[in-house]
Amino acid sequence: MSAATSLFDKLWDSHAVADLPGGAQLIAIDRVFLHERTGPAALNALAEAGRTVADPARVFAVADHIVDTRPGRGDQTLMPGGQIFITELRAAAEAAGITLFDVTDPDQGIVHVISPELGIVLPGCTLIAPDSHTCTQGAFGALAWGIGSSEAEHAMATGTLRLDKPKSMRVTFDGALPPGVTPKDMILALIAVHGAAGGKGHAVEFAGEAVRALSMEGRMTLCNMVTEFSAMSGFIAPDEKTYAWLEDRRYAPTGKQWDTALTHWQALASDPGAHFDAEIRIDAAMIAPMVSWGTSPEASVTIDGQVPDDAEPRPLSYMALKPGQPLKGLAIDAAFIGSCTNSRLSDLRRASAMLKGKHIAEGITAICVPGSSHVKRAAEAEGIDRLFTDAGFEWRESGCSMCFYSGGESFGEGARVISSTNRNFESRQGPNVKTHIASPETVVASALAGAIADPREAQ
Amino acid sequence: MAEPLTIFTALPAPFLRDNVDTDQIIPSREMKSTGKTGLADGLFAGHRYTKIGGRDPDPDFVLNKPAYSGSQVLLSGRNFGCGSSREHAVWALAEYGIRAIIAESFAPIFAGNAVRNGVLPLALDRAAIDEIAAANSPVTIDLPAQTVMLDDDHRWDFTIAEEARAMLTEGLDAIDLTLKNTDSIAAWQQADRQARPWIYLGDPT
Numbered sequence: 001m002s003a004a005t006s007l008f009d010k011l012w013d014s015h016a017v018a019d020l021p022g023g024a025q026l027i028a029i030d031r032v033f034l035h036e037r038t039g040p041a042a043l044n045a046l047a048e049a050g051r052t053v054a055d056p057a058r059v060f061a062v063a064d065h066i067v068d069t070r071p072g073r074g075d076q077t078l079m080p081g082g083q084i085f086i087t088e089l090r091a092a093a094e095a096a097g098i099t100l101f102d103v104t105d106p107d108q109g110i111v112h113v114i115s116p117e118l119g120i121v122l123p124g125c126t127l128i129a130p131d132s133h134t135c136t137q138g139a140f141g142a143l144a145w146g147i148g149s150s151e152a153e154h155a156m157a158t159g160t161l162r163l164d165k166p167k168s169m170r171v172t173f174d175g176a177l178p179p180g181v182t183p184k185d186m187i188l189a190l191i192a193v194h195g196a197a198g199g200k201g202h203a204v205e206f207a208g209e210a211v212r213a214l215s216m217e218g219r220m221t222l223c224n225m226v227t228e229f230s231a232m233s234g235f236i237a238p239d240e241k242t243y244a245w246l247e248d249r250r251y252a253p254t255g256k257q258w259d260t261a262l263t264h265w266q267a268l269a270s271d272p273g274a275h276f277d278a279e280i281r282i283d284a285a286m287i288a289p290m291v292s293w294g295t296s297p298e299a300s301v302t303i304d305g306q307v308p309d310d311a312e313p314r315p316l317s318y319m320a321l322k323p324g325q326p327l328k329g330l331a332i333d334a335a336f337i338g339s340c341t342n343s344r345l346s347d348l349r350r351a352s353a354m355l356k357g358k359h360i361a362e363g364i365t366a367i368c369v370p371g372s373s374h375v376k377r378a379a380e381a382e383g384i385d386r387l388f389t390d391a392g393f394e395w396r397e398s399g400c401s402m403c404f405y406s407g408g409e410s411f412g413e414g415a416r417v418i419s420s421t422n423r424n425f426e427s428r429q430g431p432n433v434k435t436h437i438a439s440p441e442t443v444v445a446s447a448l449a450g451a452i453a454d455p456r457e458a459q
Numbered sequence: 460m461a462e463p464l465t466i467f468t469a470l471p472a473p474f475l476r477d478n479v480d481t482d483q484i485i486p487s488r489e490m491k492s493t494g495k496t497g498l499a500d501g502l503f504a505g506h507r508y509t510k511i512g513g514r515d516p517d518p519d520f521v522l523n524k525p526a527y528s529g530s531q532v533l534l535s536g537r538n539f540g541c542g543s544s545r546e547h548a549v550w551a552l553a554e555y556g557i558r559a560i561i562a563e564s565f566a567p568i569f570a571g572n573a574v575r576n577g578v579l580p581l582a583l584d585r586a587a588i589d590e591i592a593a594a595n596s597p598v599t600i601d602l603p604a605q606t607v608m609l610d611d612d613h614r615w616d617f618t619i620a621e622e623a624r625a626m627l628t629e630g631l632d633a634i635d636l637t638l639k640n641t642d643s644i645a646a647w648q649q650a651d652r653q654a655r656p657w658i659y660l661g662d663p664t
Binding site: 056153159162258423426 | 480494546568571621647651
């Protein structure tokens with residue numbers, strides 16, 4: 001191995017416990033996070049096998065996926081039969097001795113929003129959760145990725161996972177983003193050009209001037225969607241912004257330990273000349289606001305673009321679109337701001353600022369769901385909730401909400417929705433719902449216009 | 460643990476689409492239990508039934524066609540199993556009786572979940588997949604030899620990581636395997652506690 005080492009190699013090699021027959025390695029796992037949708041299966045199966053959680057202090061759980069987001073909620077949820085997931089998580093978490101952020105806990109929220117808020121994810125750590133968007137947390141210079149329930153069981157029982165090392169990729173965004181262009185547009189542009197399987201078999205480091213310029217929240221949005229690129233994970237070397245964000249968070253180190261940790265973290269950047277198995281360079285100045293037209297995140301174009309002439313018939317028919325049709329001006333039924341991609345305080349600040357003194361178009365259902373209870377309280381303290389509600393948006397309790405349809409609440413059969421979420425799959429947000437994914441700014445511009453609109457033209 | 464998988468012959472059911480996501484394999488609304496069973500009925504629910512939430516079979520969906528009903532092999536396109544990490548997708552496929560999925564590529568979390576539940580994620584190039592689909596006849600999958608065969612003239616090699624192959628062919632429980640490394644895990648953690656004490660949240664500071 002050369003002396004110049006990539007961030008990925010540093011993260012991986014520092015967690016390699018043992019080499020296994022056939023080239024796989026046993027990798028130490030520092031943090032496990034569970035949620036109510038898939039967590040009970042892992043905890044129950046572990047208990048049924050007579051196994052215990054090796055280090056419960058490093059395992060956390062939260063109710064976020066199917067919890068009700070309407071005011072005054074409890075364990076009742078709109079998903080038919082959903083309550084049992086919440087009550088089973090509670091019982092299993094207590095039996096296993098792990099920390100649970102329950103439905104009414106002041107720290108409740110979407111797993112990838114609250115883990116950073118609480119300082120559970122830290123630079124240089126390995127963190128897993130049975131949720132594909134765990135890669136969000138790579139924004140902190142951690143190796144964070146989504147797994148299945150069986151792997152969660154394995155990690156809880158042994159403190160490790162058995163893994164084949166993926167290849168490394170560096171995606172460099174050179175230059176500066178134009179005004180009105182966001183991290184969501186950066187990741188959609190990457191996936192639109194290189195495909196939903198473009199990162200297959202790779203762990204992706206995001207680098208470059210435009211990435212360094214992003215806030216921690218923007219970096220989380222960027223890393224959030226590398227799972228839609230089929231990458232194992234995505235991450236960004238930690239810097240002063242990272243440390244400033246984490247200092248004094250509940251589970252972050254303090255005092256002398258903080259100083260030691262800082263020295264450790266400062267060594268995590270890729271060395272100059274480090275090898276990457278694949279490299280992609282993108283000129284950030286060329287990126288424009290993006291919107292999806294099809295049923296995979298790769299089916300996305302710039303906001304003033306059109307449905308490709310060679311578009312596949314199936315997504316076209318599902319989305320009720322024609323080749324060559326412009327996206328801008330397409331009438332919508334609903335708008336959604338929320339999800340682990342774009343529901344943080346800065347997202348809500350930017351979105352609400354565009355709503356000031358305005359009202360959404362008639363007949364549009366518009367919902368804003370903060371990413372965490374903390375985000376909700378902070379937004380209310382700033383009056384952001386009023387900007388949303390005065391403009392005609394519903395303001396909710398935190399959770400994953402209508403990022404997906406769990407059988408209860410939806411926007412109505414076949415509705416066309418502009419959404420700040422990460423997935424536009426068939427019926428993802430409800431029966432035959434046509435989802436267009438975009439930045440929060442584009443969602444707000446479209447809600448105001450009643451049709452897909454360019455946020456750069458909405459002042 | 461899953462039934463060992465070695466050599467078997469089956470007629471593949473063609474579901475030739477790219478980006479078949481786990482929402483399609485089992486929609487969130489069909490994940491009705493907190494366990495790993497009772498999910499086969501919800502497999503491909505959005506395609507398999509005429510109405511969302513309903514149970515009237517859609518005659519156009521491949522697994523509803525008599526020739527493919529109960530098929531053990533699924534044939535698909537690029538990036539199979541993308542989207543949500545829900546292992547329920549594999550549990551539903553396994554409970555239905557699917558033992559292998561032949562596709563151009565797989566999303567990484569899905570591939571890992573498949574192996575852990577005795578379902579083989581088998582990657583072939585598009586030309587091979589098109590040829591198998593066109594033949595519409597049984598294929599023999601030989602996992603130890605890593606080949607797929609229609610007949611002697613139509614045979615393709617595939618590769619799967621040795622660890623995954625061993626888990627599938629022997630039906631191994633990964634946790635039991637790893638627990639053999641308990642000593643090295645303990646030694647690693649002891650050293651790591653010195654280097655990164657902030658990771659060990661339960662320890663006295």
